[in-house]
Amino acid sequence: MSSTPEAILAQLQAAGSAYAEKKPGAREQLLNLGYALVSSVELPSEAIQRMGWAEPAKAAHCRIAVELKLFESLKESGHQGISAKELAAKTGADEVLISRTLKHLAATNVVAETGTDKYIATDLSNALTEPRFRDGIIYTYDVAGPSFRHLPEYLKSINYTLPTQLTDGPFQAAHKTQLPFFAWLDQNPPYLEKFNNYMGAYRAGKPSWVDPGFYPVNERLAEGFDGSAGDGVLLVDVGGGLGHDLEDLKKKHPSLPGKLILQDRAEVISTVSGSNVFEAKAHDFFTPQPVKEARAYYLHSVLHDWGDEDCVRILEQLKPAIKRGYSKLLLNEIIVPDRNPTWPVTSMDQLVFILGAMRERTEAHWRKILDQAGFKIAKIYNYEMGSESLIEAELV
Structure with missing residues (x-):
């Protein structure tokens, strides 16, 4: 794949036509090219900003929104939308905190902003009210997230050798346990339920082996x-x-x-x-x-x-x-x-x-x-x- 913006734009046009014709793989190709286009035009300083705090903030604010049921409130508000003040009254959270949370989620296309401190749901935020997707936010942030956040520190502590044991790896170091991942889930039933629910959501909308044209x-x-x-x-x-x-x-x-x-x-x-x-x-x-x-x-x-x-x-x-x-x-x-x-x-x-x-x-x-x-x-x-x-x- 060529890395110049001009070449990627040309490929995007072709992929867009294929997507409109509902050709297999066109959606996935659009995603790949979209990420490639961003990488080809963003500055190094912007890349660090995106990786260092824009994306982590987005993940954290989605976790907060799930906890406060903000996505449910947005969905219930319909086309009229809802203000940060109204959301603060419903949740008991600080109005300024709600406003700043939703502004970042709007800037990162999770929700939409229709006026000064007034917000409306998107297809994505509506999906995050479904138990399987909502549980995905909780599982990935609470369970997988700490392991990623502590990975550099952990690998440095073992002199960058390759972990290969189920009971001695990044997960155990982050969660301070000697249990393998699935045994830990068994002892933490709320996360076991969320993990199982999310396994259905992880594959939702993606090609399945039972689809026509995949496996006969x-x-x-x-x-x-x-x-x-x-x-x-x-x-x-x-x-x-x-x-x-x-x-x-x-x-x-x-x-x-x-x-x-x-x-x-x-x-x-x-x-x-x-x-x-x-x-x-x-x-x-x-x-x-x-x-x-x-x-x-x-x-x-x-x-x-x-x-x-x-x-x-x-x-x-x-x-x-x-x-x-x-x-x-x-x-x-x-x-x-x-x-x-x-x-x-x-x-x-x-x-x-x-x-x-x-x-x-x-x-x-x-x-x-x-x-x-x-x-x-x-x-x-x-x-x-x-x-x-x-x-x-x-x-x-």
């Missing part, structure tokens, strides 16, 4: 399905959280045959509401898979939370359950390109690094892990400019 669901799963095998189970979502992926699968492919099974830790399954789409069962994926001979075993963003040896252990627990020539292993994961990965890919690599001292993997890395576990890749499916891929594998 009917061809690869429905066709050839044997209702007499594996107690009639079509797909087991291993470590599937609250079942967002299964809900999406059934919504977009309502005529799929067979049962859908959701598995996760007991602490997570206990929070799953009743569903007529799937059966929810507690299961530790480090123990043998109890559902035998299902058509597919699906893991979404599970293995990126674990080191290579643990990934092999998890996959080996599936092998005895798999029916050779029938069952498929589906891994929905990021595959880091060898060159020029996009910021959603690199930022997720950084997130798993600070939370679990883990990493996102290249195709070669995935092939090595699968080979060690006794699997081979049948095909890799992806979406143009999409962050995630679907690896279909089978027993060697």
Whole structure:
């Protein structure tokens, strides 16, 4: 990608036309070019200002707005909007504080300002009233945020060696705990709930493996399905959280045959509401898979939370359950390109690094892990400019 503003503007025009035609990957390309344009025209002093305090202030003020339900008040005010004075009266917060908070959120396009100290909601601020997005603000600021803010200090303290242990990394240093990330969540139920809610929001609006043109669901799963095998189970979502992926699968492919099974830790399954789409069962994926001979075993963003040896252990627990020539292993994961990965890919690599001292993997890395576990890749499916891929594998 050329770095001159003129070249980027020309590419933006082409990407804009593709976006208008609803071509796959056009939205993501517009995002990449938009960030590239900003980087090409801002001064070094402006870059430091943006990174050093404009973006941190935006994140902090969003967290405050969530706490004070400012986004809800803006949404309720409709097209008329609401003043800082009225918001102060509703929340009990200082009027000047409210005004300065919302001015920065307006300047950074989270809300809009319609007059002197009068504000109106935007599509973004309205979205932040939804529990899944609201919980995303809380989780990223309260849980992930401290790990990022303390990362330089932590790496300096260990002489810039590479952390690789789940129990000894940036997260533990920031939160002053010896617990791995997920064990810490289990002991902090409010954050466990927010994390699980946000996992559905993180992927909202992004290309999904169940979308047309991504993975041929009917061809690869429905066709050839044997209702007499594996107690009639079509797909087991291993470590599937609250079942967002299964809900999406059934919504977009309502005529799929067979049962859908959701598995996760007991602490997570206990929070799953009743569903007529799937059966929810507690299961530790480090123990043998109890559902035998299902058509597919699906893991979404599970293995990126674990080191290579643990990934092999998890996959080996599936092998005895798999029916050779029938069952498929589906891994929905990021595959880091060898060159020029996009910021959603690199930022997720950084997130798993600070939370679990883990990493996102290249195709070669995935092939090595699968080979060690006794699997081979049948095909890799992806979406143009999409962050995630679907690896279909089978027993060697």
